[in-house]
Amino acid sequence: MDLTVRLPRGLVLKNPIMAASGTFGFGPEYAAYVDLNRLGGVSVKGISPEPWRGNPPPRVWETPAGLLNSIGLQNPGMEVFLEEDVPFLKTVDTAIVANIIGHTVEEYRQVAERLSQEPRIDAFEVNISCPNIKAGGITFGHDPDQAFRVMEAVRAVTEKPVMVKISPNTAEPWIVAEAVTAAGADMISAINTLVGMAIDFKARRPALGGRTGGLSGPAVKPVAIRIVYEIASRVKVPVIGMGGIESAEDVLEFLMAGAQAVMVGTITFQHPERMLEIIETLPEVLNAYGFASLSEAVGAALPSRKEH
Amino acid sequence: MAHAFKVRIDEVRVPAPDHAELIVHSGELIKARPGQFCHVLTPGMLRRPISFSRIDRARERVGLLVQVVGSGTRWMAERQAGEWLDVLGPLGRGFDPPEGERPWLLVGGGVGIPPIFAALEAWGAQRTSSLEVVLGARFKDYLIMTDDFRRMAVEPALATDDGSAGHRGTVVPLVEEWVSQHPQGQLMACGPTPMLAAVSRAAASLAGPVQLALEQRMGCGIGACLACVVPAEPVGPEGPRYRRVCTDGPVFRREELVF
Incomplete structure (x- = not known):
């Protein structure tokens, strides 16, 4: 079965499975464990114009069927990424998505402009939804006007395909999706993590160094499915779905909710090879539920499709 | 290509209450250097990083010794x-050789x-000069592996918080005393972070390398997620920079770290 996914502005994925930003480093880290050439794409860890230190440890905490993290977008900055990681990325044949972050609209513009000059970057994922930083990030993602301004600034400096990553931490996440689409976003990726907290009994304080963290893993999948469904019902651009995917059946669920492709994250920590297993079994799973092609499954559960 | 793999548990030992040492058979894991670890799959969302308690190349067996502190280590301790x-x-x-x-x-x-x-074993x-071992724990039962040290013909100096074995208090006075007597010495340590911070201070004047093996809550284990960081040099205007225990460590030189 042909698993190719054709997305706006000529972005082509050889299959709908991408590594989710923040769980796969900047590219080289997992290369010893995963043949990157077999992936649909990789969204690298968030990149800012200047280096960011990240949050104090502990940065991860296990919860029932979930993982709380408070990394705080530690990254070495765009110049180090270009110098140290892009040469490796040039040796692999998979779509490279640069996840970009900033404290201000100007910083988003700077990093988009700089990385836009690098031919190896196939697309951008504008991260306005990370719950783990104090300034910027999620504050843009919770206000449709500010989200619009970030996307507008990025659109002005790049012709590459741009997706915007949506926060699940608002009552109606599709309002932000509609705003960034109006500002020129080519795609929506959803969802980022849900804000959460755990208490360390012995230390008598929040378990994470950053106090709050972002919840990922299977615990969030129903929330993600619902948000993807709502966005895909309202917004014309393609949706990239994610949140707790562990199997090809989970991928199918996102596809049927309206996603054209997905990102896989937390499960990679336990099973680095799981994305490849999902790619291998996806055709069987599509067939088992009566889909002759990938595109047939996309949006199959949306009301507009049912009415046909 | 590297990948996760299965190893058979040959034997389960109980070195102390709430502890278990799994002796596993693996031709791959015996390539480890003391201070390295393996990342063990548990029923939870994260693997557990466990350092090697012994690396027996001849019999192709390594030891994974855990204290039960949560769901993952409890699951490990229940294996058969x-x-x-x-x-x-x-x-x-891992540790650099002495x-x-x-x-x-x-x-x-x-x-x-x-x-x-594992480092001693x-x-x-091969040592050509003096060697001493200092072990500390909260109380006597938690002073694990002392018989293993004795089997290597080393009598460890002991310290317990409650005085139930050896010196009452922490290992730090014993380390300070050794450092004052061996200014040309070298040191390897592993333990809770407050202990390592105190050992690092006590060993600041040593002429030889001071190698400290750190513990931190860990995600991927291979350097991608940046969860398992510790404060390290250089200290900038915003504070120390964060380095990864999984790939930059777990063993660091004392001068690399900020406690």
Whole structure:
């Protein structure tokens, strides 16, 4: 079965499975464990114009069927990424998505402009939804006007395909999706993590160094499915779905909710090879539920499709 | 291509209450250096990084010694001989071998004792100068592996918080005393972070390398997620920079760290 996914502005994925930003480093880290050439794409860890230190440890905490993290977008900055990681990325044949972050609209513009000059970057994922930083990030993602301004600034400096990553931490996440689409976003990726907290009994304080963290893993999948469904019902651009995917059946669920492709994250920590297993079994799973092609499954559960 | 693989548990030992040492058979894990770890799959959302308590190349067996502190280590402690573990490894930066001519001190605290024993087992026989071992724990029962040290013909100096064995208090006064007597010495230590911070201060004047093996809550184990960081040099205007225990460590030189 042909698993190719054709997305706006000529972005082509050889299959709908991408590594989710923040769980796969900047590219080289997992290369010893995963043949990157077999992936649909990789969204690298968030990149800012200047280096960011990240949050104090502990940065991860296990919860029932979930993982709380408070990394705080530690990254070495765009110049180090270009110098140290892009040469490796040039040796692999998979779509490279640069996840970009900033404290201000100007910083988003700077990093988009700089990385836009690098031919190896196939697309951008504008991260306005990370719950783990104090300034910027999620504050843009919770206000449709500010989200619009970030996307507008990025659109002005790049012709590459741009997706915007949506926060699940608002009552109606599709309002932000509609705003960034109006500002020129080519795609929506959803969802980022849900804000959460755990208490360390012995230390008598929040378990994470950053106090709050972002919840990922299977615990969030129903929330993600619902948000993807709502966005895909309202917004014309393609949706990239994610949140707790562990199997090809989970991928199918996102596809049927309206996603054209997905990102896989937390499960990679336990099973680095799981994305490849999902790619291998996806055709069987599509067939088992009566889909002759990938595109047939996309949006199959949306009301507009049912009415046909 | 590297990948997760299954290893068979040959034997389960109970070195102390709430502790278990899984002796696993693996031709791959015996390539480890003391201080390295393997990342063990548990029923939860994250693997557990466990350092090697012994690396027996001849019999192709390594030891994974855990203290039960949560759901993952409890699951590990409940395993039986004949069952299999899913592991990634060996991972991380281990101890560098001791410099032959320098007096050598090994310091282990609680469940930090196992990699210290692995270092002794790997390099103790080749030593050309004096070697001493200091072990500390909360109380006598938690002073694990002392018989293993004695089997290597080393009588460890002991410290317990409650005085139930050896010196009452922490290992730090014993380390300070050794440092004052062996200014040309070298040191390897593993234990809780407050202990390592105190050992690092006590060992600041040593002429030889001071190698400290750190513990931190960990995500991927291979350097991608940046969860398992510790404060490290250089300290900038915003504070220390954060380095990864999984790939920059777990073993660091004392001058690399900020406590």
